[in-house]
Amino acid sequence: MQTREEFLHIGNGKYLFYVLMFLSLGIMVLQIVQRARAWKQGKPVTWPQSFKIWVSNVWQYVLLQRKVRTSRRKSGAPMHLLIFYGFLSLFLATSLLAMATYAPLLGLPNWHKGGYYLAYEAIFDILGLFFVFGVLWALLRRWQMDKATKGGARAILTTEWKDYATLGLLLLVGFTGYWLEAARISVNPQSWDKASVVGYAFAQLQGPISVGLYQFVWWFHMVWIFVFFAVLPRMRIRHIAMAILTTAGKTDQPMGELKPISMEEVEQTEQIGVKLAKDYSRWHLMSLDACMECGRCTEVCPAYNVGKILNPKQVVQSIRGAMVDGREIAEAVNPEALWACTTCNACVEACPVLIRHVDLIVDSRRNLVAEGQLSGTAATMLRQVASTSHAWGQPASNREDWMKGLDIPLCRDGVEFDYLFWVGCAGATDPGAVKTTKAVADLLKKAGVKFACLGQEEACTGDPARRVGEEFLYQEKAMGNVATFERYKVKKIVTACPHCMNTFKNEYSQFEGQYEVYHHTQLLQKLVSKGQLLSAKPPRGEVAYHDPCYLGRVNNESDAPRALLGEQTNLNGMLYVPDSTDGNLAEPKHFGRKTLCCGAGGGRMWMDESPEQRPASRRAQELVQTGAKTIALGCPFCRIMLDASIKQVTDEEIRLVDLAEMLQEANREK
Ligand code: SF4
Ligand code: SF4
Known part of the structure; x- marks a missing residue:
């Protein structure tokens, strides 16, 4: 019957295999336990929140890769999907094989034979290619980005030697897996080998081989598997497992909610906010280890994009470092970076593993404020709020x-x-x-x-x-x-x-x-x-609407404002915002949930910044580029910020107006 022998020509070497496999798995578990101890230092959270929410989050964010699929990255998203689904299929294939192999220990027959075996070989052989191509693509992409960075471009995706080492290891695991399959076919040909599509093709190229070479290839593949497990917790690919844990603990906390601190907590800890990493919640600490350093958060950060020191990916990595070395957050992260955040949540929206950067930043700001580290115009604002x-x-x-x-x-x-x-x-x-x-x-x-x-x-x-x-x-x-x-x-x-x-x-x-x-x-x-008011109907291309972050992204409302301009859209109900609505409005490059911040949130309205480092200038540029002569908005903060910036970026007469005023004009006769 069609099948294959698991330890073909390995003999008693299989006992050494088991020893080494348990050793590498033991090293992996030891590192996970050490890490779990670091998470445990954090504030307790109710976990899991709800099994139903966890299943739904794992389904959407891990299995369906919701955030990755909806990212604007042209090459990053498909590459990541190839690696993820390829890895998942290899994991599934190994698990199915292990179950079938050890089934006899439970008195069950080994079902890895016949039609099942042929289907298994054909399906997983092809799916494994996703993984190999994805990893090759990632290597090429990193190399290109690295070259661009060395050429002076600001780095979104920084590359270190360990990134190449990780991708190299993954490639070795995938490639030697196919080589082993080809070696098995070459050393022990069977009439049904064509089912192993890729291995069979390799075997034809390779030709007959000796048992000794087959044994070498077998051990060569296994060595890389052992190394893979032993270093897994230290590699970025750990995020696959970590994302499952992170989504398990994720609350249904709305994007726009910050958690309060209680007086009892302050009395107990004699501290306000986060000074050390252990002052964050266990969930937040665990989420740091889920970071895959993809740079999506940095790519969309309005502060980073105007040259400020804030780099949300680096903030996550530095706090992660502080979790290990016990440094204070204000030492690990430059406080200037913490103050630069507008709390626009673009990073939170972009992060595929659901990290909540704004919580991390505001929690540490709380400690800086309590320690008297805030001065200047923002401190004046606080005094004004307190007194008037x-x-x-x-x-x-x-x-x-x-x-x-x-x-x-x-x-x-x-x-x-x-x-x-x-x-x-x-x-x-x-x-x-x-x-x-x-x-x-x-x-x-x-x-x-x-x-x-x-x-x-x-x-x-x-x-x-x-x-x-x-x-x-x-x-x-x-x-x-x-x-x-x-x-x-x-x-x-x-x-x-x-x-x-x-x-x-x-x-x-x-x-x-x-x-x-x-x-x-x-x-x-x-x-x-309801017919109680008339909507405005501006001529095509005349008006561009600026989605405020706290409306379009944080509170997912992009349709109602557009409906006031006679534009019927379904941006709120969509998983992602397409590049254009093809409607009457002149849409800027960033709109809906992916809107671009004006720079006023998070108290930034009251902080000084040089004109060339104003997020509002970048946004004003984008809005002016639409060619619209009227820019409609729905936020007084955005209005203040954009008013000054539009005048800076163009000499043209551009009207900045709230949607309510446009509607008032349309209803003047009513
Ligand atoms: S925090 Fe999220 S978006 Fe940013 S680098 Fe890490 S995984 Fe990517
Ligand atoms: S909230 Fe906005 S400004 Fe702050 S780190 Fe995230 S993307 Fe940058």
Whole structure:
């Protein structure tokens, strides 16, 4: 019957094989145990979160490779898919073979024969080629990138000798596997050998060989297998196993949520935030070991791309190093890099193994702030939030200036309302953002929506303080606002600021504040779809829409804003955003979930930066390149940042306008 002998011509050498195999597996397990001890130093997490979530995450992110498939990398994604599915098939083939070989120990027959054997040989022989081609592709790609880096290009994918060594080892494992198959066919030909498609072809090229050469090839292959297992925990390819563990522990924590610190925790540890790697959660520590150093996070980082010192891949690697050598995070990572982050979450969105860079960065910022390491304009912002509850330090009375002559209903007057219209610090006092605020109020009135504002009773949501790292100032503001909402029985909130929206929607529940939260474009779109308002219909190519990070990416809302411009899209429901919507709008290169940050988030709005290092300049350039004469947006922060940058990058007259204002114009006659 068609089959093959497992230890053909190896004789008693199989006992040596077992000894060496157990030795290499033992070395591997020992390293994993050491690593697990390092993870265990972290803060405990509930793990696994839920078996259902774990299965769904493993299915989507590991088996279907969701993040890799949706990456914009032209060669990186297919190459990675070849290696991954090739590796998976080799793993499956080895496991099936081991099960069949040792089945007799359990009193079961060895089923590795007949039709099953022929199908097994043909399928896995071909799938193994994926692996070999993928590894060859990776070697070539690294070599090309390495050359470009040496030629002066800024490195996204840095290459060290160990990267070539790892790929070389993988290639040896794959190649010697085929050579062994060919040697077996050459030394012991059978009529059914053609089923082993690749090995058979090699055997034809090789011709007959001696038993001695066959034995050499057998051991040569096995040596590389032993080496592979022994060094696996030290190689990047460990991320295949680590990604399964990381996804197992991943919570359903929204992208825009930062976890709070409690006073009890501070009393216990006598410390705020993360000083040493062990202060992170066990899940975060484990996720560091899942990093495959692919550089996807760095590639999309707006700070890195304008030449700042922040390199999210390097941040992950440095914290990983600190987990081993016990250095303080501020020693392992240059604090300047930590401050450069806009918390735009582009890195989190891009990371195939679900690492949450923003948590890592903000947690260490918390410690820097507590140790008095923040100075300058951002520290001034914190003092302003603390003293006036306004991020730009304006007195509470100024929050009602925009209302003059507009007859805006106020909660304190006891009016009945369905929606609290949350205006925000910028929305109340920044001249550009005030235009948006007035437009939203006007449209809500026109549509007959019952709303009210808090006026002087509004206090900063605390979002800029939290993201800069001043957690307890944030908590004070959040609790104050939750108490105000409670007093006025607020159930639904609408706001024109994606940062305020994010914190109400994803973070206030940490203080028992549960609300139905809308970005103004979402509520306006609802009113348009019910016929209570008209949408704007700009001529083709005249308007480009800039997706704010905290709306388009962090809160997955890209369709409602476009619907206000008469554009029907399904970007929210898609796994990835295509290169063009082919619609009326002039889309910039980055849009939807893959939008490009304006540089204002994470408290960066209040930090000084040189004009050539402004993410807003890069974004302004992209928007201007669309040829659109109007740039629509839905965030007061983006408006402030882009306003200055557009003037810098072009002399042309470009109109920067909030979608609410465009809708107000379309509904002027209504
Ligand atoms: S953190 Fe994620 S995206 Fe960045 S290099 Fe590591 S695996 Fe790649
Ligand atoms: S959140 Fe944005 S700015 Fe910060 S590291 Fe990630 S990509 Fe860079």
